Amino acid sequence: MRVAVIPGDGIGPEVISAAVRAIEVVADDLEMVTADMGLGAFQRTGSYLPERTLELLRDVPAALFGAITSPLSYDASYRSPLLRIRKEFDLYANIRPVRRLQPDIGMVDLDVIIVRENTEGMYTGVERDIDGGVVTERKVTRRACERLVDRAVRLCREQGRKRLTCVHKSNVLRRSDGLFREVFYERTEGQGIETNDMLVDAAAAALVSKPRELDVLVTLNLYGDILSDEAAALAGGLGFAPSVNMGDKLALFEPTHGSAPDIAGKGLANPVAAMLSAAMMLRHLGMGEKASRMERAIEGTLSRGNRTADAGGRLGTEGFTTAYLEVLGSL
Numbered sequence: 454m455r456v457a458v459i460p461g462d463g464i465g466p467e468v469i470s471a472a473v474r475a476i477e478v479v480a481d482d483l484e485m486v487t488a489d490m491g492l493g494a495f496q497r498t499g500s501y502l503p504e505r506t507l508e509l510l511r512d513v514p515a516a517l518f519g520a521i522t523s524p525l526s527y528d529a530s531y532r533s534p535l536l537r538i539r540k541e542f543d544l545y546a547n548i549r550p551v552r553r554l555q556p557d558i559g560m561v562d563l564d565v566i567i568v569r570e571n572t573e574g575m576y577t578g579v580e581r582d583i584d585g586g587v588v589t590e591r592k593v594t595r596r597a598c599e600r601l602v603d604r605a606v607r608l609c610r611e612q613g614r615k616r617l618t619c620v621h622k623s624n625v626l627r628r629s630d631g632l633f634r635e636v637f638y639e640r641t642e643g644q645g646i647e648t649n650d651m652l653v654d655a656a657a658a659a660l661v662s663k664p665r666e667l668d669v670l671v672t673l674n675l676y677g678d679i680l681s682d683e684a685a686a687l688a689g690g691l692g693f694a695p696s697v698n699m700g701d702k703l704a705l706f707e708p709t710h711g712s713a714p715d716i717a718g719k720g721l722a723n724p725v726a727a728m729l730s731a732a733m734m735l736r737h738l739g740m741g742e743k744a745s746r747m748e749r750a751i752e753g754t755l756s757r758g759n760r761t762a763d764a765g766g767r768l769g770t771e772g773f774t775t776a777y778l779e780v781l782g783s784l
């Protein structure tokens with residue numbers, strides 16, 4: 454099987470190189486084709502998203518991506534290559550599992566998966582001036598809600614998750630969020646999973662105060678953006694947070710963090726988020742057993758006290774990766 458690997462900018466290449474080494478030893482039959490994207494790609498080729506990369510993505514079921522740096526100076530013609538990919542491949546669900554891996558990492562004992570709508574909601578980018586201010590258009594369609602909820606139901610089944618919670622604000626946004634809530638109950642009825650719904654403000658509090666009552670959350674774009682950063686911070690920070698942007702043809706796996714220019718090139722980046730994203734990719738490709746082996750090795754590496762600086766340790770990317778390879782070999 455062939456997949457794309459897009460290291461990107463900053464710490465992207467550092468954590469992706471660690472993740473590639475972490476996969477190679479468990480799935481040596483996977484063909485990984487490297488492609489270019491981001492600010493470095495622009496400097497090398499004149500394009501933030503070279504045509505060759507797009508062609509490759511049209512040809513593979515999955516891609517592993519690091520991070521890219523947004524241009525600092527304002528350029529009116531700049532379009533984020535990530536947003537372009539999301540649109541072109543209709544990556545409609547952003548899925549972020551958040552789990553605290555060790556008792557001394559993070560603050561809250563979380564184990565949730567957040568399934569976030571990725572194409573509309575507050576992120577239509579349509580704003581217009583009105584007298585004295587600006588109006589922003591927010592869009593919620595039945596079709597987007599249906600396929601999002603269906604995807605969340607499938608995820609619960611595949612991963613043996615028991616409860617699906619719809620997170621919304623339909624007490625205020627009665628029609629738009631009301632539609633989302635209505636579709637949620639329509640599509641989950643008779644599916645054999647426990648369902649409930651929560652207002653987004655209550656969900657933000659519950660992540661801190663009742664984390665064990667939350668299992669899988671399905672929610673609209675802006676709520677999911679905010680809740681998933683909150684959850685990631687509670688469970689140990691960006692260095693541990695994997696994600697996938699999922700469409701029907703392509704799934705793009707990536708650590709939640711950005712290119713971290715403040716530590717780039719120093720060999721300090723925590724590779725766990727990228728490694729966990731790589732494990733998610735294997736599971737998506739039907740290699741669940743190999744994915745579990747990777748995850749057990751990552752946890753084993755952490756449980757033996759190996760930590761990068763963001764988690765209070767002294768290891769760099771290379772040191773952590775070497776420790777992982779040793780633990781994997783001993784499993």
Ligand code: NAI
Nearest residue numbers: 520521522523691692710711712713714715716722723763
């Ligand atoms: P960031 O996630 O790159 O960094 C935030 C803070 O977390 C920094 O202090 C960084 O050192 C630390 N951090 C992040 N990942 C880490 C890791 N694996 N190990 C240890 N520490 C880590 O977010 P920031 O600084 O807001 O953005 C930097 C650049 O990344 C910007 O150009 C931004 O546009 C871009 N970005 C790209 C994303 C993507 O490609 N998906 C997502 C978010 C930001």
Ligand code: MG
Nearest residue numbers: 678679681682
């Ligand atoms: Mg965000």
